[in-house]
Amino acid sequence: xxxxxxxxxxxxxxxxxxxxxxxxxxxxxxxxxxxxxxxxxxxxxxxxxxxxxxxxxxxxxxxxxxxxxxxxxxxxxxxxxxxxxxxxxxxxxxxxxxxxxxxxxxxxxxxxxxxxxxxxxxxxxxxxxxxxxxxxxxxxxxxxxxxxxxxxxxxxxxxxxxxxxxxxxxxxxxxxxxxxxxxxxxxxxxxxxxxxxxxxxxxxxxxxxxxxxxxxxxxxxxxxxxxxxxxxxxxxxxxxxxxxxxxxxxxxxxxxxxxxxxxxxxxxxxxxxxxxxxxxxxxxxxxxxxxxxxxxxxxxxxxxxxxxxxxxxxxxxxxxxxxxxxxxxxxxxxxxxxxxxxxxxxxxxxxxxxxxxxxxxxxxxxxxxxxxxxxxxxxxxxxxxxxxxxxxx
Amino acid sequence: xxxxxxxxxxxxxxxxxxxxxxxxxxxxxxxxxxxxxxxxxxxxxxxxxxxxxxxxxxxxxxxxxxxxxxxxxxxxxxxxxxxxxxxxxxxxxxx
Numbered sequence: 001x002x003x004x005x006x007x008x009x010x011x012x013x014x015x016x017x018x019x020x021x022x023x024x025x026x027x028x029x030x031x032x033x034x035x036x037x038x039x040x041x042x043x044x045x046x047x048x049x050x051x052x053x054x055x056x057x058x059x060x061x062x063x064x065x066x067x068x069x070x071x072x073x074x075x076x077x078x079x080x081x082x083x084x085x086x087x088x089x090x091x092x093x094x095x096x097x098x099x100x101x102x103x104x105x106x107x108x109x110x111x112x113x114x115x116x117x118x119x120x121x122x123x124x125x126x127x128x129x130x131x132x133x134x135x136x137x138x139x140x141x142x143x144x145x146x147x148x149x150x151x152x153x154x155x156x157x158x159x160x161x162x163x164x165x166x167x168x169x170x171x172x173x174x175x176x177x178x179x180x181x182x183x184x185x186x187x188x189x190x191x192x193x194x195x196x197x198x199x200x201x202x203x204x205x206x207x208x209x210x211x212x213x214x215x216x217x218x219x220x221x222x223x224x225x226x227x228x229x230x231x232x233x234x235x236x237x238x239x240x241x242x243x244x245x246x247x248x249x250x251x252x253x254x255x256x257x258x259x260x261x262x263x264x265x266x267x268x269x270x271x272x273x274x275x276x277x278x279x280x281x282x283x284x285x286x287x288x289x290x291x292x293x294x295x296x297x298x299x300x301x302x303x304x305x306x307x308x309x310x311x312x313x314x315x316x317x318x319x320x321x322x323x324x325x326x327x328x329x330x331x332x333x334x335x336x337x338x339x340x341x342x343x344x345x346x347x348x349x350x351x352x353x354x355x356x357x358x359x360x361x362x363x364x365x366x367x368x369x370x371x372x373x374x375x376x377x378x379x380x381x382x383x384x385x386x387x388x389x390x391x392x393x
Numbered sequence: 394x395x396x397x398x399x400x401x402x403x404x405x406x407x408x409x410x411x412x413x414x415x416x417x418x419x420x421x422x423x424x425x426x427x428x429x430x431x432x433x434x435x436x437x438x439x440x441x442x443x444x445x446x447x448x449x450x451x452x453x454x455x456x457x458x459x460x461x462x463x464x465x466x467x468x469x470x471x472x473x474x475x476x477x478x479x480x481x482x483x484x485x486x487x488x
Contacts, residue, residue, distance in 0.1 A: 097461070195472075
């Protein structure tokens with residue numbers, strides 16, 4: 001018994017002995033390194049200091065800069081009457097290369113996991129931006145559509161306050177997503193912190209999908225072709241009369257044509273009129289309250305010689321309010337929206353209530369409940385629980 | 394005014410706006426020492442960045458990284474070049 005206690009005491013003494021050994025050996029080695037024979041001269045120290053200053057100053061003074069930004073998210077959805085699953089996972093790197101203060105190259109890639117497990121990679125946007133002066137920048141390439149506000153400024157998951165996007169403001173909705181063309185955009189400062197912003201663009205425009213002789217969807221994914229030869233012109237004008245309030249108007253017009261009918265590619269369908277317009281308002285009251293709302297509509301005219309001769313329209317709107325609980329990291333969010341389309345199965349009314357916890361300014365954990373009201377039998381019909389964690393970098 | 398005339402009028406206005414904006418590009422921005430830039434930058438940072446997202450800590454990035462990010466945000470938010478320079482000054486002196 002006494003021997004066992006002695007052994008235990010020996011084992012317990014080992015960490016102390018090791019620490020004592022480290023304490024003795026480390027200073028001894030440090031002292032050894034500082035022996036007079038190994039001392040550096042003042043000239044050597046000056047040289048090393050110069051090297052350090054040069055290397056640390058390089059990233060401040062060089063003409064070009066490279067930066068990797070982006071965001072990532074993962075989530076879980078559980079629809080009533082169905083099985084829940086981890087259905088949301090994306091990683092969206094954004095590459096920035098800047099030369100002086102004149103040119104910025106930027107590209108965002110959306111890397112997504114599809115329902116069948118396949119990985120999808122899409123170029124969300126990729127542009128060459130040239131700062132012409134303090135008020136004008138020229139943007140060329142594939143850019144986020146300036147029609148509306150959500151798609152161009154709020155779609156990153158760490159910015160969007162809910163795990164889902166507003167109805168009709170995602171891909172294949174009522175709001176144009178991206179465009180391929182050229183754009184001029186910028187702003188003019190007003191008195192009392194006010195600001196005018198503008199964006200005007202010309203691009204290839206959208207394409208149309210038909211089914212059973214009727215137009216079903218408008219595709220605005222920034223096509224690198226112009227099927228009907230007619231360009232789309234448009235833009236957005238916004239006024240920020242005072243800090244916290246923004247009112248925006250946007251519109252576009254041009255031509256579009258049917259390029260797909262009954263899931264078969266179509267060539268040569270005649271061009272028809274295309275129009276889009278939108279209104280958006282946002283208002284921040286102090287640091288706690290954030291209100292925003294948006295309406296957008298796209299439409300195409302009738303064309304008797306087309307495979308799908310009738311006109312069609314898509315429209316969507318939403319209003320959203322968020323309240324950041326004072327002195328905490330909690331935030332409450334609610335949103336109501338509608339989406340209307342020629343295909344009645346796509347039509348949907350939706351109310352959402354969510355609770356967010358902000359881990360940092362760029363990392364948020366979200367949970368929300370959606371009340372969905374769609375046509376009976378539609379896959380969109382049915383309420384959902386959503387969980388998501390999003391990070392922006 | 395029929396649909397075709399309406400489109401032509403719209404395009405003419407668009408072309409005029411584009412030409413006017415492009416012509417103004419000939420005037421280069423003057424860069425002069427400005428002691429108020431930091432204060433203006435702090436104000437613009439608080440007002441403009443919060444239009445869309447939560448306020449990011451200036452210490453998140455190095456000076457050169459903020460350069461590219463602020464230029465990106467100038468494009469995205471329709472900021473003026475002066476506002477972008479002020480915000481960059483604030484971020485680079487606060488990180």
